[in-house]
Amino acid sequence: MRDAFHEELDGLTDRLVEMTRVVRSAMARATTALLDADLQLAEGVISKDAEVDQLFAEIEATIFELMARQQPVAVDLRMMIVALRVGADLERMGDMAEHVAKIARMRHPDSAIPPELRATILEMGHIAERLVTKAGTCIATRDVSTALELETDDDAMDKLHRRLFHVLMAPEWKHGVEPAVDVTLAGRYFERYADHAVRVARSVVYLVTGNRAPQAQG
């Protein structure tokens, strides 16, 4: 039987997992909005980002209140510090989805993504979804082996990100500057989203093992 304090900690975990669901859905819809030039879908992602911010603000307030009231030590303290960091990363992932949706909105009714890059962007969106879903599993199960899988998925994302630049800079590129700028920014947002998911997984590893992994750079 868990005491009231540890039930509150479990509640924090549940809310962080809920955040992964919300920011996964946001990036899935933002990717579709970008590829389909769907203004309504894009607007939906943009307006819903406030919910992600609110979720994180509530988590932060709960942690500060618990810290002040319970004066946690050792593993409980570490859990709260990690929850703060994980929440901040998930909140940024919501921002990245919002930024992708804003590119879709800005170019509507055109699609910001030229035909030869649509498959790459679609794949980046899929990897982003896979990464955040696995990050949610990590948070819920504290399984270190799942955390390691995220590193591999992130390598795949980096490879696609390099591919974008390869296509942009090639002499065959015929779309001019505006789509190049859009693709550059969209690519950066997908790559940052993936980096934040990796940071979440590394924070879980730290929680379980006490070992600090180097933070994802980007």
Add this chain to the structure above:
Amino acid sequence: MRDAFHEELDGLTDRLVEMTRVVRSAMARATTALLDADLQLAEGVISKDAEVDQLFAEIEATIFELMARQQPVAVDLRMMIVALRVGADLERMGDMAEHVAKIARMRHPDSAIPPELRATILEMGHIAERLVTKAGTCIATRDVSTALELETDDDAMDKLHRRLFHVLMAPEWKHGVEPAVDVTLAGRYFERYADHAVRVARSVVYLVTGNRAPQAQG
């Protein structure tokens, strides 16, 4: 007379101020490297970023150790939470300077910045230096009025950032895709650097007043 614990907290403040100096210097040198196509300067910024990461790692370790040993409450606890967040923002500012330096290195011996945008990039670099210097003042003095000044400086940065896109997208742009991609990314890095400086100032306001300001978006 301060007790040993509060002397350690003062030491944390000093180290955060030291981080602002290091990341100010990094962005100043990165901007010069970008404008002058100075490979040696760029390499210096890139290799020195590990020092910023190390500074932050030491600050984090100190905070975790103090939290575990002292079980701080109220204002001391809040100070530590804020120091963690401020350190993380400063560490990211170091990354942004490194990214700018990497653009300079990638395009060497050419300059990545076309002539008609050099003044804008120079001005973005100056505002970045001003922002981080004021952020250092905020940390050292906990002066809320300085914190408010950063919001105005950040508005100036956003205006220059929009100017970059205006020039890139204009029909007069004759430099093609590669410089457009470089300018897009460099602009993003300066703008993110500024946003993190604003977050630092807002964290100081939170420390002093207990009021959470909305986090800088970007």
